[in-house]
Amino acid sequence: MAIGRPRSFCKEHALDRALEVFWRKGYEGTSISDLTAAMGINPPSLYAAFGNKEGLFYQALERYAETHESFIRDALALPTAREAVAALLRGSADALTDKKNPAGCLLVQGIAGAGEHAKCISDALCEQRKAIEKSIRERLKRAKIEGDLPKDADAAALARFVATVTQGMSVQAAAGASRSELRRVAETALRAFPG
Amino acid sequence: MAIGRPRSFCKEHALDRALEVFWRKGYEGTSISDLTAAMGINPPSLYAAFGNKEGLFYQALERYAETHESFIRDALALPTAREAVAALLRGSADALTDKKNPAGCLLVQGIAGAGEHAKCISDALCEQRKAIEKSIRERLKRAKIEGDLPKDADAAALARFVATVTQGMSVQAAAGASRSELRRVAETALRAFPG
DNA sequence: GGCATTATATAACGATCGTTACAAATTGGG
DNA sequence: CCCAATTTGTAACGATCGTTATATAATGCC
Numbered sequence: 265m266a267i268g269r270p271r272s273f274c275k276e277h278a279l280d281r282a283l284e285v286f287w288r289k290g291y292e293g294t295s296i297s298d299l300t301a302a303m304g305i306n307p308p309s310l311y312a313a314f315g316n317k318e319g320l321f322y323q324a325l326e327r328y329a330e331t332h333e334s335f336i337r338d339a340l341a342l343p344t345a346r347e348a349v350a351a352l353l354r355g356s357a358d359a360l361t362d363k364k365n366p367a368g369c370l371l372v373q374g375i376a377g378a379g380e381h382a383k384c385i386s387d388a389l390c391e392q393r394k395a396i397e398k399s400i401r402e403r404l405k406r407a408k409i410e411g412d413l414p415k416d417a418d419a420a421a422l423a424r425f426v427a428t429v430t431q432g433m434s435v436q437a438a439a440g441a442s443r444s445e446l447r448r449v450a451e452t453a454l455r456a457f458p459g
Numbered sequence: 460m461a462i463g464r465p466r467s468f469c470k471e472h473a474l475d476r477a478l479e480v481f482w483r484k485g486y487e488g489t490s491i492s493d494l495t496a497a498m499g500i501n502p503p504s505l506y507a508a509f510g511n512k513e514g515l516f517y518q519a520l521e522r523y524a525e526t527h528e529s530f531i532r533d534a535l536a537l538p539t540a541r542e543a544v545a546a547l548l549r550g551s552a553d554a555l556t557d558k559k560n561p562a563g564c565l566l567v568q569g570i571a572g573a574g575e576h577a578k579c580i581s582d583a584l585c586e587q588r589k590a591i592e593k594s595i596r597e598r599l600k601r602a603k604i605e606g607d608l609p610k611d612a613d614a615a616a617l618a619r620f621v622a623t624v625t626q627g628m629s630v631q632a633a634a635g636a637s638r639s640e641l642r643r644v645a646e647t648a649l650r651a652f653p654g
Numbered sequence: 655g656g657c658a659t660t661a662t663a664t665a666a667c668g669a670t671c672g673t674t675a676c677a678a679a680t681t682g683g684g
Numbered sequence: 685c686c687c688a689a690t691t692t693g694t695a696a697c698g699a700t701c702g703t704t705a706t707a708t709a710a711t712g713c714c
Binding site for chain 1: 485567570619633634644646648651
Binding site for chain 3: 685686687688689690691692693694695696697698699700701702703704705706707708709710711712713714
């Protein structure tokens, strides 16, 4: 059992609030004041619970991956490459314009001004994007083996294309593009996909 | 004729230096210190010549449009829609990875953390991106009239798709994607284009 | 009921942000 | 040659940045 004065706020709930702010304003655009206001706590509580701003961001990023990127794995689990990519693109259009969340994708919008001191953050987001692209690529490679994607298809190039389109869709969403507009982008992109 | 002590630096050259910094670090990621260091001048000279940080950014943005977006108009002037879009996508791949400049596109990377106070900047970049998308859309509409694009083609959707791909390519370039990788993205995107 | 332990709120730290007084320096006009 | 005009470098402004001392409040253990 814990000894000492008990924490007066829910850590998970506070983390969700922090994620929402980082998502909306980017890492550098978010101040400790913004965070403490949104989380309903004072700076010392934030530092005691999450280390510092950078640590808090990483934890928010982790939570983001769990709660808002899960549709990617679901999509890639579909039986064929085309179904998987279609679900990924359509799911991105929907997720990026979900009115319950800030528009766009944290992995793209969080970059903020990557002035030297935020390079670690920028790198972390970049790594996460590359990990997603890799999971798409692996799925397409498997599809070539399983036969639902032509043997002469370039899995790496197709995966990069799909990742590029979703990242572009994030820029569009942050600029105010509607869900139906992004869905049309997804359908158009699908025309470049074999099969 | 000008009366008073003459300016000791070249305004255009200084603006180019400022553009390079904004391009590399984004608006909010760039400090006045960064700017004065790169421009080789002191703060009062910067403020006398360009107003303030925001004014300087707008002037840098204008210069960016003149010097680094001209390939877009050239591409759209080609005889057919397919040639125009192909040149636009391939030209983007090349421009975004030109080693003489920061990787990526100022209109995408400059967003920085759009904390309230930078909303005007964010809006300006958004407007510029939309203007480009519109010029693509107009070009495709003309192509439908001229007959080199099918009458049932959706000019707005295609234009948005092309704009989305170029914006995604900017994210990829900023993350270190190579020129040949982006060229393959361009070729893949072209497969979604009619004709 | 003290005691160790932990979280709280207030208030401040040094650093940096964008911006500007101020005075010295350099020009053309009379 | 003095004056008005403009730029220059230095140095500082108040505000905010991320972070942390400090003291008080609230808990479980003995």
